[in-house]
Amino acid sequence: MRVHILDDYFDTLRQLPSFGRLADHDVTIWTDHVTDPAALAERLRDAEALVLFRERTEVGADLADRLPNLRLVSQRSVYPHVDVEALTRNGVLLCSNLQLDAPSSAAAEHTFALILAAARDLPRQVASARAGTWQAGVGKSLNGRTLGLYGYGRIGRQLAGYGRAFGMRIVWWSSEAGRARAAADGEKVAKSREAFFAESDFVSVHVRLKEATRGIITSDDLQAMRPDATFVNTSRAGLVAPGALLAALEVGRPGTIALDVFDSEPVTDPNDPIVSHPRVIPTPHIGFVTEDELDLQFAGIYDQINAFAVGKPINMINPEVWDGSGR
Structure with a gap:
């Protein structure tokens, strides 16, 4: 799958052990932060899977409606920054492990x-x-x-x-x-x-x-x-x-x-x-920004992508989108 990862400010993720879980995918990492939906849609025009770095980027209807190739949004924890209705309307699956009791210091x-x-x-x-x-x-x-x-x-x-x-x-x-x-x-x-x-x-x-x-x-x-x-x-x-x-x-x-x-x-x-x-x-929202925590979080995010790729998605937030066809 063509996977795009947003907002990895310091290009940290590719250095972590968990990144190897994306070895079978075509991965693009964006290290800057873009807020304009039109500009963001242009850079993500070929994305099939979109990885969100916590709540750094909002995924609203103005973005979801511009991404005809998108099939999956994979992230972790709660999703107040994601318009689930817009994703569902566009046939895009949102997968997010809420990890309410996951160990993290x-x-x-x-x-x-x-x-x-x-x-x-x-x-x-x-x-x-x-x-x-x-x-x-x-x-x-x-x-x-x-x-x-x-x-x-x-x-x-x-x-x-x-x-x-x-x-x-x-x-x-x-x-x-x-x-x-x-x-x-x-x-x-x-x-x-x-x-x-x-x-x-x-x-x-x-x-x-x-x-x-x-x-x-x-x-x-x-x-x-x-x-x-x-x-x-x-x-x-x-x-x-x-x-x-x-x-x-x-x-x-x-x-x-x-x-x-x-x-x-x-x-x-x-x-x-x-x-x-x-x-x-x-401090600039760095409470979760440690190598250990990011490796833990993104391992699960990548597992969601791999599960989707083999037709067995996990942690589905809008399961009504999934019909087994991958779209």
């Missing part, structure tokens, strides 16, 4: 790195050292401080383990069902939503983005945090209500915000009001 590790960076004010300290002015203030120890985790899922539980290793107190908030699971597991659940935000030194959100969770973190939530507290989001930008981050920064509650996700990506404007803010620690 990359996102949890990056989240805790941001917590450490915020606690010790590392960006400012590094800048001060490079400027020749040596130290730039005093940081905070994690031992004895409270880590508030919003969302009782796999990544949150991994973070809880990291926090406990540093001597932190762990407190949870989540949906009613999530809070019940946490309590049943013997975890400490905050007495109220307000108390959760007000009493945590660090709040990190780990919830899947869907219609019910969009904007679930409000301005009131953020502004209930203390001026010496930190809010961390490595999940999805859409979990935070529009305008809530800037409003929180304006009033200084919380005092620090650490982000790996943004409303519109990539962010390339150095004057972006969020990225450029002195009390924001921004």
Whole structure:
């Protein structure tokens, strides 16, 4: 099959062991990012299979309707960036292994790195050292401080383990069902939503983005945090209500915000009001970008292509498209 892979910014995938699974296919890798559907359709005009690099490119009707040769879109995890109806209308199968409980430490590790960076004010300290002015203030120890985790899922539980290793107190908030699971597991659940935000030194959100969770973190939530507290989001930008981050920064509650996700990506404007803010620690959506994690994720994506090629597709999201003919 003619396979096109989008948005591999650093041409990483071909260097990983899993890439060998595409040996029987004609593979094209694109390392830049194109947003214009017409330009994207032109470069993908001969593609039979399209591999998506997480949610970096949106596949809407304006693209799907322009790709008459496309038979398969293969990706991993959730797919809010894919117009499944448009793919189905064009006879294109979407395969995606949701891997809801797959072992992965990359996102949890990056989240805790941001917590450490915020606690010790590392960006400012590094800048001060490079400027020749040596130290730039005093940081905070994690031992004895409270880590508030919003969302009782796999990544949150991994973070809880990291926090406990540093001597932190762990407190949870989540949906009613999530809070019940946490309590049943013997975890400490905050007495109220307000108390959760007000009493945590660090709040990190780990919830899947869907219609019910969009904007679930409000301005009131953020502004209930203390001026010496930190809010961390490595999940999805859409979990935070529009305008809530800037409003929180304006009033200084919380005092620090650490982000790996943004409303519109990539962010390339150095004057972006969020990225450029002195009390924001921004990273460019790299929570999952490690060699180990990419090899794990793309091995499954390639397996979906191979299964389709031999007429036995797996992880079908719109199975009504599949009639056994390969089209």
